[in-house]
Amino acid sequence: MTDFSRATIADVAERAGVSIATVSRVLNKTGQVSSVTATRVQTAIEELNFTPHAAARGLASRKTNTIGLILREIGGEFFQPMLRGIEAGTREHGYDLLIHCTHRIHGQGLPPHYPLSEHNSDGLLVFTDSLDEAEIIRLHHAQFPLVLLHRSSPDGLDIPCVTVENKLGARRLVDYLIEERGYHRIAFLAGPEDAEDSHWREMGYRDALEAHGISFDPALMRVGGFRAVTELLEDGVRPDAIFCGDDDTAIGALAALKASGLRVPEDIALVGFDDIPVARHLNPPLTTVRAPIETAAREAVQQLVRLIRTSEAEKLILLPTELVIRRSCGAAG
């Protein structure tokens, strides 16, 4: 379209009276350059307001200096802290960040053609189930650096994963409910089915029950928030506490409980997972588990960069979670 008369490396070289190779050297700090020449080049660069052309650089070096983030969609409470961590991480390591949502691609019948791949990024961060397993496998087999965020690796592939201690966090929370607050009939409301996190949280829940000799009751296990609670109550099931797989679900559950005239925590206790920002502002404030989403994101970038640069990275990083006790579980606060 319009033509931006940018200075090229040749212009800089000419102005500094050196070859382009030398300019390239000072640009990339590769190879020795006498400090006098270096200064001269530096000056020329500044005078011409020169910035290397990303595409040319990428073509020659076979590096894009870009990290891609793939997720299903932009939304949810996870998203913001996660992106913040990723952005900070990529920048810190000198990478650009390309973002891409896949929700418009899935299930359209057409062969999904992912605009993010080895052709425009040096590595990919894959959030939960945003990418087909087949595509993950293809990329991994092509030796393309991949780090999975909040999901585990396809069987037998051990692609590096970064996530939070879902199982242990849930275990601790339910332990607390049983030991400290004396609840025994604890329902579990799973979050959206596809979320792997939810699965691990359920495992933690089951572990806690088992550890306390409470047998698992399928009637106390549902999927969803508002509707699940409504149905639960209609079925005449009456737990003394409800553990929701995530805070969003807890919000729906809370609304349903209120609609049924039940008081939280007097009639029934309610707890969630994630500690999303509103959790503390709910009425009553929600007991939950804080997950270090931003830190996990940063860590994922760190591993990806390591993978890109050295071909190695931790296979699994689990960040610790923290119990956040608030009134909804019957605590004094």
Added chain:
Amino acid sequence: MTDFSRATIADVAERAGVSIATVSRVLNKTGQVSSVTATRVQTAIEELNFTPHAAARGLASRKTNTIGLILREIGGEFFQPMLRGIEAGTREHGYDLLIHCTHRIHGQGLPPHYPLSEHNSDGLLVFTDSLDEAEIIRLHHAQFPLVLLHRSSPDGLDIPCVTVENKLGARRLVDYLIEERGYHRIAFLAGPEDAEDSHWREMGYRDALEAHGISFDPALMRVGGFRAVTELLEDGVRPDAIFCGDDDTAIGALAALKASGLRVPEDIALVGFDDIPVARHLNPPLTTVRAPIETAAREAVQQLVRLIRTSEAEKLILLPTELVIRRSCGAAG
């Protein structure tokens, strides 16, 4: 690092028994190609699982096919719907999306070097005050396509802007407060000072007062939420309604009012602007103005793409806002 043996255009050409020029033609639908050859090429492309290399393409065509988004930081209620709109828009038009935060750059004394520019994107979306005015001017003078989101153009430059009807929205809201709810002593709490939106909202507020013959009282005008309200009350000022420049501010104000033992809306009405997700869940639910953030973002992309492709775009697009009446202003709901 690792070498991904990707197929190149030459491989495709060889397999299809044509020249690379022809492959390029079918790839870009530029120039005539007999349907037989086209099919042959297409087949070869699929068989080799070929994807053109972005950098090579960019270098040759002097286009990056990428749009950059610059913002100060990732956060705030604006962010998510805005990014969603931008991502959808860029994808729709076939562009990749590069994201960059500037908050780490500003005020470091060093000459800010923005990693997003004419060297790695075809155009830039600039959110509020994320970019120095000097840099905006430089880019604009270099004919680089720029669209400003939620901010106006530097004087005399008329760079295309997309934002929402802040002034009119505020005007309507305050009109409603006065006409329908009978309030007369209405305070205005400005949001964070740097936000241009806040300025226009104040203008709308003043207009409404003036139109109803209510003289503007400086004592009713503050900056901030919680603290501003606390100080207001300490000063013995007692408005019958408070209009907050944004919902975040309203949340702080609400907390302060409750802390002072004042009931909303019985003792004092409270309204905000933005209709952020929690607004409806506040206690009482917050009357506010809904701003079509996502639509504005999409529109901005649309204009930027137009600017990139045709060098022209609307100079100013103002998206209409909508009054959202809830209990906090004394309405029945």
Added chain:
DNA sequence: TTGAAAGCGCTAACAG
């Protein structure tokens, strides 16, 4: 309708 060839701006051997 197709092919040959000249770059796009830069990096990275390889010489000196």
Added chain:
DNA sequence: CTGTTAGCGCTTTCAA
């Protein structure tokens, strides 16, 4: 320490 040169993979005249 510095320069020469051959590409990187693709688009795009210009001829055929």
